[in-house]
Amino acid sequence: MSLLVTGSIGIDTVKTPFGVSKDCLGGSAVYFSMAASFFSPVRFLGAIGADCPFDLKKIFKGKKVDLNGLELRHKSKTFRWAGSYQGAMNEATTDAVELNVLAENPPQMPEEYKDSKFVFLANTAPILQIQLLDQLNRPKFVAADTMNLWINNNLADLKKLLKKIDCLILNETEARMLASEHNLITAAAKIEKLGPTVVVIKKGESGSIIRQSDGQLFVLPAYPATIVKDPTGAGDSFAGGFMGYLAGQNKTDFATLKKAVAYGTVVASFTISDFSLKGLTKTTRRNIDSRLNELRNRVKF
């Protein structure tokens, strides 16, 4: 089933204890699409400036990623992010950010994208997420990401968005902040009262939680990765694996949601194994399935 992602394409500079990756490809839509393409065709919506050194057609060659929604703006500059990780690399420190094209109008939605049934609105101002969503005709399952900035500064917009989506994917700090609640299970239940019937809380190296408003709950540790070089893109890759699997199955019952969380977890474990897109591009669906089985066995008792 059709899967649309709207998000960023970034020129990233990342420092971790394992090295520096300068001016490498990043951005939420890029990580998401690469991850989701293992499971489903993807419709890509995003904008770059004239300075973008990456040929996305080449990068997604052989992958089922429709780039008709990739907008090149000749007078703009591409989004840039520089960040660093230390110690256990649980959180990035943003060293520099240039919004550039992300501060302009969102990209034009191609006509043929408007019937998309599965939709992921990557993290951006909730007002823009609403504008993008409002251009679509009756999507079946809409998930969105958000961040502390919008929870603190644009809560009214965010609450409007939450009434329009099916699923919110966010990290544990954001979940606690949005729900004003420390207990993550209770926080998920409180967030559901704001709109989404499904809440996914990402806990980094400690795994994730998914809760549905009927009370169904699934908890999963992260894949126990020993090779972790660069956590950038882990969250968007998780979302890509999750939404890609749902779209591929064209189902959103709880059994499918659980398996989608497991696929998201496993796909993210490939992302973090190397810098930029390298860990993700060099893997295969077969490797992903093999790690899924390994994870299933690791939690069995």
Add this chain to the structure above:
Amino acid sequence: MSLLVTGSIGIDTVKTPFGVSKDCLGGSAVYFSMAASFFSPVRFLGAIGADCPFDLKKIFKGKKVDLNGLELRHKSKTFRWAGSYQGAMNEATTDAVELNVLAENPPQMPEEYKDSKFVFLANTAPILQIQLLDQLNRPKFVAADTMNLWINNNLADLKKLLKKIDCLILNETEARMLASEHNLITAAAKIEKLGPTVVVIKKGESGSIIRQSDGQLFVLPAYPATIVKDPTGAGDSFAGGFMGYLAGQNKTDFATLKKAVAYGTVVASFTISDFSLKGLTKTTRRNIDSRLNELRNRVKF
């Protein structure tokens, strides 16, 4: 099979966002014994002073806890700890501590305890843990807890202890510190090189990891508790459920170790549901088994 615990009996004062519990019963040996007694008889070794307001015989009435090793020292005072928890209650702040009887010689090991096959050395100075262990005749499976204080200040003693035990149970911060390694799986493998064939890393609300030196690995999220009033004793209850199950089964193969971790997790979830021993004493083996099945289903996909 016989299970011995050596540890503390404490007079605790605990503050959490849910209230204050003044001069209540605590201590590692107390939590451990109560938790383990659901699975196996327990031999209790510990000392109290003349000021101890608790009648442990009454508290353990009907439980298979042998109190022959409980030493009352008329000229001493009982160990006291005051601590508080805030926010997500992941870590206790120690507000006051009086070692009292814990700063004296360790309690006398009763002759009939010396053939104990399963042994848990709760957290104390590693030199004392070694002294206690050296009084035993060929135990089958010895587990110990430790803490940052000994890792920082008594590392040589701790390394001597590690060569004498089968299993180290510690929290994630301690594991990273002891192994000088951020990745917890790698940290567990490094700790095994120091002696123990089994390493259990407790991650609080994020569950636990168990690794065996042959490379076998099991990861489990915590039981998704929504009622968390007082985390005091969670770690010792976990150890009690874990060791109690192993002793009850008289087995230490990896399948049994995994199930023991799951029982430890579930028993700890009862401990944290109320202040002091209340959550643990009001539950039953039947409730524990029902929660174990629930946890098994929560991680299945």
